[in-house]
Amino acid sequence: MLLMKKYVSGVLLCLIISVPAWFLGKAFPVIGGPVFAILMGMAMAPFIKGKDFLRPGVAFTSKKVLQYAVILLGFSMNLATVLQKGREALPIILATISTSLVIAFILSRTLKLPGKTSILIGVGSSICGGSAIAATAPVINADDDEIAQSISVIFFFNIIAALLFPALGSALRLSNEGFGLFAGTAINDTSSVTAAASAWDGMHGSNTLEAATIVKLTRTLAIIPITLFLACYQTGKEKKASERSISIQKVFPSFVLFFLLASIITTVFPLPAGITGSLKGLSKLFIIMAMGAIGTNTDLVKLIRTGKKPLLLGFCCWLGISVVSLVLQVVLGIW
Numbered sequence: 001m002l003l004m005k006k007y008v009s010g011v012l013l014c015l016i017i018s019v020p021a022w023f024l025g026k027a028f029p030v031i032g033g034p035v036f037a038i039l040m041g042m043a044m045a046p047f048i049k050g051k052d053f054l055r056p057g058v059a060f061t062s063k064k065v066l067q068y069a070v071i072l073l074g075f076s077m078n079l080a081t082v083l084q085k086g087r088e089a090l091p092i093i094l095a096t097i098s099t100s101l102v103i104a105f106i107l108s109r110t111l112k113l114p115g116k117t118s119i120l121i122g123v124g125s126s127i128c129g130g131s132a133i134a135a136t137a138p139v140i141n142a143d144d145d146e147i148a149q150s151i152s153v154i155f156f157f158n159i160i161a162a163l164l165f166p167a168l169g170s171a172l173r174l175s176n177e178g179f180g181l182f183a184g185t186a187i188n189d190t191s192s193v194t195a196a197a198s199a200w201d202g203m204h205g206s207n208t209l210e211a212a213t214i215v216k217l218t219r220t221l222a223i224i225p226i227t228l229f230l231a232c233y234q235t236g237k238e239k240k241a242s243e244r245s246i247s248i249q250k251v252f253p254s255f256v257l258f259f260l261l262a263s264i265i266t267t268v269f270p271l272p273a274g275i276t277g278s279l280k281g282l283s284k285l286f287i288i289m290a291m292g293a294i295g296t297n298t299d300l301v302k303l304i305r306t307g308k309k310p311l312l313l314g315f316c317c318w319l320g321i322s323v324v325s326l327v328l329q330v331v332l333g334i335w
Contacts, residue, residue, distance in 0.1 A: 011057040072262070077263040092328045101122050128223070161192060166196055
């Protein structure tokens with residue numbers, strides 16, 4: 001009871017931040033609740049600085065609640081449905097993910113960017129934006145500044161893509177199927193994919209929203225192998241640095257296994273739409289709460305001062321993914 005009591009104030013603060021951020025995200029889905037939560041958290045940071053009684057709960061929210069959000073996300077992933085409908089897009093998905101990760105690796109060396117920020121931007125660009133960053137950050141022990149920097153970069157290009165892609169797709173004369181693949185593979189966050197596909201459907205009287213969402217969910221499954229690989233990489237790195245044996249169990253992302261278990265439960269025992277919808281909504285709320293917590297611990301001045309290189313990296317990843325998605329559509333005869 002005493003242990004829980006020390007978390008209450010900080011968790012409550014994050015919940016207070018998350019409520020208006022949630023509704024603002026609903027009103028402006030192109031931006032999304034997590035971005036509003038980070039901004040609001042950063043705005044509140046000067047007023048809560050030095051208030052030690054808030055720290056345990058804020059830290060709990062930014063770490064543990066973030067992991068709970070990833071686990072709950074698994075309940076919206078029916079593996080059979082996603083793989084059945086998304087397998088046609090698999091070559092493009094694998095190519096775009098590989099492209100983003102390779103670009104992030106090369107440019108992190110070229111631009112001399114911090115490795116963790118580069119990993120988060122590369123993974124966020126290639127897989128599923130904020131959810132992928134949420135899953136990856138605990139595995140590589142990223143700090144709040146690195147998480148906030150990465151989220152800001154990813155969502156900046158999400159907004160541009162959601163606004164630009166429907167007009168770009170029309171200019172390129174993409175088919176409805178082609179635009180669904182383009183949006184699903186080249187836009188990072190689900191809300192932005194939904195916004196772009198809905199705009200396309202409004203312009204062309206089509207029904208690409210479902211197809212684009214399925215492609216996006218198929219990309220989300222890459223969270224599992226990527227986080228497991230990073231866990232092994234982190235273990236090897238720590239072994240080398242400390243020159244002593246380190247058990248992989250200490251850095252193994254157990255919450256990712258629970259994410260996989262949740263996906264399996266949803267696949268084997270189809271849950272009512274009301275339950276999966278509620279769990280998905282709770283997952284989004286937890287992510288928004290965690291982003292609010294991260295915002296309160298983020299140095300805004302440092303974020304702005306160091307933002308140019310991460311933005312350039314994010315742009316290159318985004319551009320690389322977009323080009324590869326379109327080129328492969330030509331190769332596969334879709335466009």
